[in-house]
Amino acid sequence: MRKKWISVLLSAVMCVSVLTGCGQNGAGGQTAPSDAPETMQEQQPADAQADGQDAEKTASGEKITLQFWNVFTGSDGDILREIVDNYNKTNTDNIEIQMDIMPNDQLQQKLPAAIATGTAPDFVLFGVENIAPYVSNDSLEDISDFWDVTGVDKSNILENVLELSHVDGKLYGAPMQYNVSYLYWNKDLFAEAGLDPEKAPATMDELAEYAVKLTDPEKNQYGLALPTSVTYMQFLWANGGDADDPSTNTNLLDSEENVKTLEWLQDLMVNKKVSPASITGPEADTMLQAGQIGMYMSGPWQINGLRAQGINFGIAPCVAGSAGAFSPAGGCSYVIPKGTEESHKLAAYKFMQYWLTDDILKEWSQRNGFPVWSKTLMEDPEIQNDEVLSAISKATEIGRSYNLGYSLASQIDNDVMIPLFEKVMTGAAVPEDALKEASEAMDRVLAQ
Amino acid sequence: MTESKVKKRRYAAQNQKSAYLFILPSMTILSVFVFIPLIASFVISLTDMNIFMKDVSFVGVTNFTRLFSDSRVSNATINSLYFTLLEVPLQVGLALFLTVCLAKNSRYCKMLRSIYYLPFVCSMTAIGIVWSMLLDPNMGLVAYWLKQAGFQTVSFLKDPDLAMPTVIVVTAWKGFGYTLTLLAAAVLNIPQSLYEAAQMDGAGSFQKFLHITIPGIWPTISFCIVTTTIGAMQMFDQAYVMTQGGPLNRTETVVQYIYDRGFQTAPYDLGYASAISVYLFVIVAVMTFVLRRFVLKGGEDADA
Numbered sequence: 001m002r003k004k005w006i007s008v009l010l011s012a013v014m015c016v017s018v019l020t021g022c023g024q025n026g027a028g029g030q031t032a033p034s035d036a037p038e039t040m041q042e043q044q045p046a047d048a049q050a051d052g053q054d055a056e057k058t059a060s061g062e063k064i065t066l067q068f069w070n071v072f073t074g075s076d077g078d079i080l081r082e083i084v085d086n087y088n089k090t091n092t093d094n095i096e097i098q099m100d101i102m103p104n105d106q107l108q109q110k111l112p113a114a115i116a117t118g119t120a121p122d123f124v125l126f127g128v129e130n131i132a133p134y135v136s137n138d139s140l141e142d143i144s145d146f147w148d149v150t151g152v153d154k155s156n157i158l159e160n161v162l163e164l165s166h167v168d169g170k171l172y173g174a175p176m177q178y179n180v181s182y183l184y185w186n187k188d189l190f191a192e193a194g195l196d197p198e199k200a201p202a203t204m205d206e207l208a209e210y211a212v213k214l215t216d217p218e219k220n221q222y223g224l225a226l227p228t229s230v231t232y233m234q235f236l237w238a239n240g241g242d243a244d245d246p247s248t249n250t251n252l253l254d255s256e257e258n259v260k261t262l263e264w265l266q267d268l269m270v271n272k273k274v275s276p277a278s279i280t281g282p283e284a285d286t287m288l289q290a291g292q293i294g295m296y297m298s299g300p301w302q303i304n305g306l307r308a309q310g311i312n313f314g315i316a317p318c319v320a321g322s323a324g325a326f327s328p329a330g331g332c333s334y335v336i337p338k339g340t341e342e343s344h345k346l347a348a349y350k351f352m353q354y355w356l357t358d359d360i361l362k363e364w365s366q367r368n369g370f371p372v373w374s375k376t377l378m379e380d381p382e383i384q385n386d387e388v389l390s391a392i393s394k395a396t397e398i399g400r401s402y403n404l405g406y407s408l409a410s411q412i413d414n415d416v417m418i419p420l421f422e423k424v425m426t427g428a429a430v431p432e433d434a435l436k437e438a439s440e441a442m443d444r445v446l447a448q
Numbered sequence: 449m450t451e452s453k454v455k456k457r458r459y460a461a462q463n464q465k466s467a468y469l470f471i472l473p474s475m476t477i478l479s480v481f482v483f484i485p486l487i488a489s490f491v492i493s494l495t496d497m498n499i500f501m502k503d504v505s506f507v508g509v510t511n512f513t514r515l516f517s518d519s520r521v522s523n524a525t526i527n528s529l530y531f532t533l534l535e536v537p538l539q540v541g542l543a544l545f546l547t548v549c550l551a552k553n554s555r556y557c558k559m560l561r562s563i564y565y566l567p568f569v570c571s572m573t574a575i576g577i578v579w580s581m582l583l584d585p586n587m588g589l590v591a592y593w594l595k596q597a598g599f600q601t602v603s604f605l606k607d608p609d610l611a612m613p614t615v616i617v618v619t620a621w622k623g624f625g626y627t628l629t630l631l632a633a634a635v636l637n638i639p640q641s642l643y644e645a646a647q648m649d650g651a652g653s654f655q656k657f658l659h660i661t662i663p664g665i666w667p668t669i670s671f672c673i674v675t676t677t678i679g680a681m682q683m684f685d686q687a688y689v690m691t692q693g694g695p696l697n698r699t700e701t702v703v704q705y706i707y708d709r710g711f712q713t714a715p716y717d718l719g720y721a722s723a724i725s726v727y728l729f730v731i732v733a734v735m736t737f738v739l740r741r742f743v744l745k746g747g748e749d750a751d752a
Contacts, residue, residue: 108712109711112499113499114591116499116500116501122555133714137498137502137715139500187573228694275608277585277603278603278606287587305583407715410713411713414712419697426608426696428608428696
């Protein structure tokens with residue numbers, strides 16, 4: 001009898017412990033990532049506190065804790081953390097920001113599920129290309145009242161930068177940084193190859209010519225790094241071609257100009273072998289920092305790494321073709337997920353307002369090498385005398401938006417453009433066939 | 449008479465009750481993490497649903513008709529089959545060969561078996577990263593050795609034709625130690641007297657292997673083949689870490705494509721991703737069924 005009791009008791013204990021274990025998981029939602037329940041637990045007390053004392057909050061200065069997710073995993077993330085820490089210490093509104101940095105992949109998996117289950121952070125910082133898909137799923141707060149509430153002068157910000165945070169005329173994000181692709185070149189390698197180290201190539205022909213001269217397989221040295229996992233809109237645009245027109249949903253791939261550009265690109269990769277075959281972006285970054293790459297097109301985030309490795313480099317605008325020079329623009333914005341409560345939204349506005357002051361923008365630009373887009377800051381003598389920043393500002397003038405604000409953008413990239421460039425650059429198909437195939441794929445995507 | 453029968457039945461019923469109680473914990477875990485998601489994915493595959501879970505609508509078999517005209521699904525299926533057909537024989541064959549060499553309980557054999565087992569306990573992600581660094585054509589150690597030896601640099605993971613074989617070899621390298629351990633345990637259980645009798649009949653070592661060792665461990669071999677095949681059809685992490693499905697989607701497996709549709713490419717089409725996982729589920733179920741019949745039957749033949 002006693003034995004039986006013990007066994008029943010033990011089984012009961014086991015069942016209960018298993019059930020509670022599962023209960024916790026269930027609360028987070030099946031699709032919620034593993035640490036979502038944790039975040040929720042952290043958040044709930046804070047929310048409850050804020051709920052209870054909402055009314056007297058401003059009077060008594062109750063503390064507001066904001067959850068903040070972003071994708072700044074590089075060295076710029078350390079600088080961002082410093083700025084946020086400093087804000088936590090100095091702000092007079094008793095706001096504390098708790099910051100979580102995660103890779104973009106991970107954020108894109110967690111955030112939609114978190115918004116759907118009401119466990120999203122109070123504000124998020126991510127690439128502007130994400131804004132449109134989130135808005136089309138009604139997952140971001142409309143913050144068009146931002147200028148009125150905070151009194152930030154909208155006219156002081158460059159129009160093309162502001163444009164990136166708008167969808168259908170409504171504001172969904174506060175601009176944080178803006179960038180285009182630049183052409184980096186290694187001055188020491190230029191000098192060794194007998195080229196003028198102070199003169200970057202200006203045209204596609206010059207780019208190809210220099211790239212061949214700079215390539216030396218014996219030394220494992222390449223003239224121009226061209227990773228295969230990205231798109232090269234700058235080349236298509238330079239010759240007057242394009243991929244699609246987001247405003248009319250038209251497919252623009254199948255054109256003479258594109259064939260010409262892709263033939264040039266294939267010749268460069270397959271016959272002249274100026275780039276290591278099939279490398280990824282991060283691998284190209286590493287080789288550039290190791291001084292194995294003569295020229296490379298990338299964003300401002302290379303600057304700190306190159307400085308740290310002591311590479312003697314220059315920055316120039318992307319090269320021009322028969323139709324001019326262009327460079328794909330991008331940037332990051334602060335956004336507020338749907339369902340963030342009003343008091344937290346206003347607190348997030350305060351931080352965004354803090355970011356948009358010239359002091360912070362100046363610190364960010366100078367320490368990271370990002371272009372300046374505040375009109376008053378552009379007049380600042382210190383900014384005007386900064387060699388890197390003035391080179392960048394010049395290279396930023398040719399920025400052009402590529403499918404930004406278009407909800408099909410990521411599908412066009414992943415299903416059409418990246419495979420197209422990969423096929424052309426590895427020589428798996430002749431440009432004409434690859435383009436025809438890509439054009440059909442584009443039709444399928446646009447038909448959705 | 450009847451009383452004792454009733455007693456017996458009651459006793460059995462009680463026994464069963466506690467048996468159910470013992471199953472309950474693992475049943476609960478299995479239901480929450482296996483059965484419920486399985487049924488959920490069947491249901492989701494019939495809907496138009498994205499990761500934001502707004503405006504979910506029932507669309508019938510649309511996702512499945514779309515699946516059969518999607519060239520990336522057929523490409524991924526071929527890649528998965530290619531991987532399975534090469535990886536499973538390589539891993540099981542290598543393990544079987546080494547089993548014959550190492551099926552002694554000497555200190556040397558035990559040590560070697562433990563060493564071969566080591567990669568199996570490491571995470572596939574860590575192993576993938578280490579191997580992609582070693583094999584990198586620009587800064588990898590293998591490329592450096594090849595260069596020193598006077599060969600041309602080969603970019604194992606970047607070459608469309610070499611990428612999948614490389615992933616296969618790395619996977620087999622990681623997994624064969626586990627298969628080896630299972631097979632060695634089975635071989636050590638074969639009664640020594642059988643070998644002695646065979647020797648008296650004048651059998652050579654190859655004949656002993658073919659007629660005693662193989663039939664003796666056939667159940668274990670078939671277990672290894674079936675589990676390795678199921679694992680291989682669901683291959684994801686090694687290709688995700690080492691090649692990201694490239695070059696030219698030549699290493700993109702079915703699971704990777706499911707992940708890509710559901711979580712990587714907007715509009716994060718969970719309905720379509722679930723349809724592909726149902727499709728994979730059917731393939732794996734059929735393969736397992738056929739394989740079990742085939743290898744079990746093979747075992748009977750070998751016994752006879």
